[in-house]
Amino acid sequence: MKRIFSGVKPTGHLTLGNHLGALHRWVEVDQHQADALFSVVDLHALTVEHDPARVRRLSRQAATLMLAAGLDPDVCTLFVQSHVDEHARLSYILECTATDGELRRVIQYKEKGGQARAAGQSVRLSLLTYPVLMAADILAYGTDEVPVGEDQTQHVELARDLAVRFNQRYGHTFTVPRATHPTVAARVMDLQDPTSKMGKSHASGAGIIYLLDEPDVVHKKIMRAVTDSGQDVEYDPDSRPGVANLLEILSACTGGNPKELAGVYESYGALKKDTAEAVLELLRPIRERHAELAADPGHIDAVLRKGAERAREMARPTVDAAYRAIGL
Ligand code: ADP
Numbered sequence: 260m261k262r263i264f265s266g267v268k269p270t271g272h273l274t275l276g277n278h279l280g281a282l283h284r285w286v287e288v289d290q291h292q293a294d295a296l297f298s299v300v301d302l303h304a305l306t307v308e309h310d311p312a313r314v315r316r317l318s319r320q321a322a323t324l325m326l327a328a329g330l331d332p333d334v335c336t337l338f339v340q341s342h343v344d345e346h347a348r349l350s351y352i353l354e355c356t357a358t359d360g361e362l363r364r365v366i367q368y369k370e371k372g373g374q375a376r377a378a379g380q381s382v383r384l385s386l387l388t389y390p391v392l393m394a395a396d397i398l399a400y401g402t403d404e405v406p407v408g409e410d411q412t413q414h415v416e417l418a419r420d421l422a423v424r425f426n427q428r429y430g431h432t433f434t435v436p437r438a439t440h441p442t443v444a445a446r447v448m449d450l451q452d453p454t455s456k457m458g459k460s461h462a463s464g465a466g467i468i469y470l471l472d473e474p475d476v477v478h479k480k481i482m483r484a485v486t487d488s489g490q491d492v493e494y495d496p497d498s499r500p501g502v503a504n505l506l507e508i509l510s511a512c513t514g515g516n517p518k519e520l521a522g523v524y525e526s527y528g529a530l531k532k533d534t535a536e537a538v539l540e541l542l543r544p545i546r547e548r549h550a551e552l553a554a555d556p557g558h559i560d561a562v563l564r565k566g567a568e569r570a571r572e573m574a575r576p577t578v579d580a581a582y583r584a585i586g587l
Pocket residue numbers: 265266267268269270274276277278279280281282406407408409410411444445446447448456457458459460
């Protein structure tokens with residue numbers, strides 16, 4: 260059976276981008292057709308300025324939302340990254356396989372490092388090495404496929420490069436993984452700035468739909484989405500990114516096709532109204548289930564404990580093999 264690994268960073272509240280780009284497919288497809296592991300990758304939340312209590316709270320909320328969205332712990336393995344030491348163990352070995360040059364070329368390092376410097380903050384070394392830890396997350400499990408949004412393509416490429424390099428130099432140890440993306444909404448854009456992605460750690464939430472936003476807030480954010488001064492509803496991501504984004508979101512929610520849907524609408528208002536309704540419909544059961552699950556913390560603890568045990572058992576043989584292969 261094919262092995263799948265993917266994760267979510269607890270750096271903010273989960274967004275519609277996380278759901279449509281990743282979580283939705285994990286629930287509907289991936290967990291049923293593969294031996295799948297899904298992780299709250301909390302070590303990755305420490306690469307930028309962070310508040311310890313907030314990271315802990317957000318980790319738990321992310322795990323609860325993953326269950327609420329429909330991940331079934333009897334079918335897949337759901338765990339918190341820091342509960343499984345193998346990730347950090349393997350990361351060091353892979354740091355001895357990667358070069359500083361290839362890490363400095365990673366777009367997220369350039370962007371987030373630049374933002375931190377501009378805010379007068381120092382840049383943590385872990386922001387540079389973060390993609391190596393992500394490679395360890397993936398390679399530790401002999402992962403075949405990594406279902407992610409398009410923003411993660413470069414990171415999965417690095418994991419591939421490191422796996423190939425390690426295997427050539429020290430003998431076959433790692434499966435070489437590949438990224439897979441959803442066919443629509445692989446990159447959900449910010450509703451107020453449709454040229455940048457809807458990211459959970461952005462400072463302003465006006466263009467971001469959070470999975471736990473109140474329904475009236477979701478409605479308002481979508482009705483106020485920036486479109487453009489045109490009149491016709493056309494699917495053209497380059498010149499009409501705001502409208503294309505709404506069409507992508509609506510398609511992902513209803514299973515339609517953005518180009519075909521464009522032909523159905525004569526005004527932006529009608530498109531926004533239907534998009535808001537579709538998103539509310541998608542989020543309603545998740546919100547309800549989240550409230551039920553959050554009321555039973557013992558259950559979440561038990562799921563995460565069992566998930567970590569299972570993940571550890573799966574990762575250890577590969578990580579031990581990597582230590583032996585490299586000469587330890
Ligand atoms: P974030 O950028 O929200 O911090 P994470 O690194 O936690 O995202 O990513 C979790 C998953 O959600 C990844 O597979 C990522 O590709 C996906 N994802 C995040 N934002 C978006 C978006 N705006 N559109 C599509 N997918 C996204």
